[in-house]
Amino acid sequence: MVSLSDDNLITEFVTESREHLSTIEPDLLVMEQEGGKTYQEVINRVFRAIHSIKGGAGFFAFESVKSLSHIMESVLMQVRDRSMEVTPDLMDALFASLDRLRAMLEDIQASEGVPIDAEMARLKALLEGGGVAVGSRVEAHPEGGERNRQFDLDAESVRSAIKRGMTLFHAKAYLHKDLDAHWESPLAFIKNAVSVGQVMNAFLDLSSIGNLDDCLEQDLCVTVLFATVLEPDLLALAFKLPLEQIERMDMAALKAALPPRPDQGPNQTPELVPQPAVPGEVPKPVEERSENAGEGALGKGSKDAGTDTLRVRVELLTKLMNLAGELVLGGTNCFGP
Numbered sequence: 001m002v003s004l005s006d007d008n009l010i011t012e013f014v015t016e017s018r019e020h021l022s023t024i025e026p027d028l029l030v031m032e033q034e035g036g037k038t039y040q041e042v043i044n045r046v047f048r049a050i051h052s053i054k055g056g057a058g059f060f061a062f063e064s065v066k067s068l069s070h071i072m073e074s075v076l077m078q079v080r081d082r083s084m085e086v087t088p089d090l091m092d093a094l095f096a097s098l099d100r101l102r103a104m105l106e107d108i109q110a111s112e113g114v115p116i117d118a119e120m121a122r123l124k125a126l127l128e129g130g131g132v133a134v135g136s137r138v139e140a141h142p143e144g145g146e147r148n149r150q151f152d153l154d155a156e157s158v159r160s161a162i163k164r165g166m167t168l169f170h171a172k173a174y175l176h177k178d179l180d181a182h183w184e185s186p187l188a189f190i191k192n193a194v195s196v197g198q199v200m201n202a203f204l205d206l207s208s209i210g211n212l213d214d215c216l217e218q219d220l221c222v223t224v225l226f227a228t229v230l231e232p233d234l235l236a237l238a239f240k241l242p243l244e245q246i247e248r249m250d251m252a253a254l255k256a257a258l259p260p261r262p263d264q265g266p267n268q269t270p271e272l273v274p275q276p277a278v279p280g281e282v283p284k285p286v287e288e289r290s291e292n293a294g295e296g297a298l299g300k301g302s303k304d305a306g307t308d309t310l311r312v313r314v315e316l317l318t319k320l321m322n323l324a325g326e327l328v329l330g331g332t333n334c335f336g337p
Contacts (some may be wrong), residue, residue, distance in 0.1 A: 002176040009185050012153040013056045013107050016191075017065075019100055020049035028098065032091045040080075052191070053101070055199045059190050065104050068116045070154075071123045072097050074132070077160050078122055084130045093122040131261055138257050140225070142170055142247040151225055153200050159258055161198055161227035168200065168227050171239055175220045183242040186222060187240070196238050197228030225249075 031038045034259060050073045057065035057082045072094065078084035097119045102112035124134045134153040151170070159166065173179055183189045194197050202224045228235060236243045 006114060009187050011061060013187055014183070017053045017056065017105055018102075020053055020314050021098060021105070024098060028091065028094055029087055034086075034244065036088045038086060043076065043080050045071065048194075050076060051198065052194050055190050055202060056187060057193050058199075059186065059202045061102075062108060062111055064111050064116055065095070065101065065108070066091055068097055068101060068104075068119060071120055071127070071134075072101075074134075074154075074156055075123050075126055077131055077156065078127065079165065081160060083132075093119070093126060097123060101259060109327055110181060133261060135260065136259055138254065138259065140254050141250045143250040149320060151201070154260055154297070157200055157263075158254060160226075161200075162251075162255060162258075164229075166198065166229055167204070167228040168225065169235060169249060170247045170249060171235070171241060172228055172245045173222045173224065173239065173241055175217055178245075179222065190224070192238065193224055193226055193285065196230060196235075197226055200225040200227060207280065211312045224259050228286070232259060236274050 021260065024046050027042050030042050031046070033274075034042075050069050054066055054069040054073055057063075059068060075084065075090065075094065079086060079090075084090070100114065100119050104114045107263075117151055128135050133155070137152050138155040138158055140151045140153050140158070158168070171193075175186070178187055179186055190199065190202055193202075226235075230238065232243060232246050232248065236246050239246070
C-alpha cells in the first residue's frame, strides 16, 4: 500500500533531485559561456530539471525547496521564451540558487531552516527588471463546473502555457483506487505528469480526513493542476485515470482574468501566439498548414475518408504522448519549415 509519509519515497525524491542538480550545473556553465548563443535544448534541459524538483517538493510540502525552485523556474521560463537575456548577473543568481538547493537537499527534513531570502531577492529583482509581476496570481475554475471551486495559480506560468498552445486541466487521482492500482508511488504519478506537460500545482485534499489515526487508510484525493497539448482522452490514458476524473479548466475566463504585465498597457491583450524557437524565425499560421497536413501520410483522398479508422498500440501512444510532452516543455518549434 502506498504511504505518503514513506521515507523511501522522500529518499527517492532527494536522490532524483540531486541527479537533476548534477545535470544542471554543466548546462549552466554552457549558458554562462555561450550567453545568448546558447542552444535552446540546453535551456530546455535546465528548465525541465528545475520543474521536476519543484513538482516533487510541492507534493511533499517542502516549501522552501518549492519556493526557490519555483522562482528559478520562472526566470528560466523567461529565458526559454526569449523574454529575458542570459547575463552575468542572471547566471550568478542561478548558480547561487543551485548551491542553496543542494544545501537543502543535504538534509531535506531540515530544509525549512535553510535561509533562501538572499537568493529569492536576487531572482525576484531579475524578473521585475524584465517586466514580470512577481507573485501575480490568477483564479482558475473548471469549465462548466461549480463556480465555488477555484484554484489560485501563478499568472506568468499560466501565460507561458497559453502562449505554447496548452490547455489547463484539473485531474483527481485517489490514493488507493488509482495510485495503488496503477502506479508504484504518488511520486511516480507526478513524474509521469511532468513528462507529458507542465504541472501547475499538486496537493492533497485533506478536507476528507476524519482523524489522523486512520488517515492513510482513507482514499485521499491527489489533485493535479496540469497544462498540456493533449486532449482529455489521451490525458486520461497517460494518467491511467477515468475520463470523468479529468476536467478542462475554463480557458476563456482564465485568459480574460490574466493581469497585464507591467510592460503592457491596461488595454493591451497579452501575446498568446506560439513563440519561434530561433530568433527571427516566424512560425507559419495554423490555417496554412492544416489544408495539406494529412496528404503526406494518407494521400489527397483521405479528406473524404471520414469513416476510416486506424488501430494503434497503447505502447506507441504512450511514447507519442511522452514525446509531445518533451516538445511542449522543451519549447521545440513544431511549426517551422
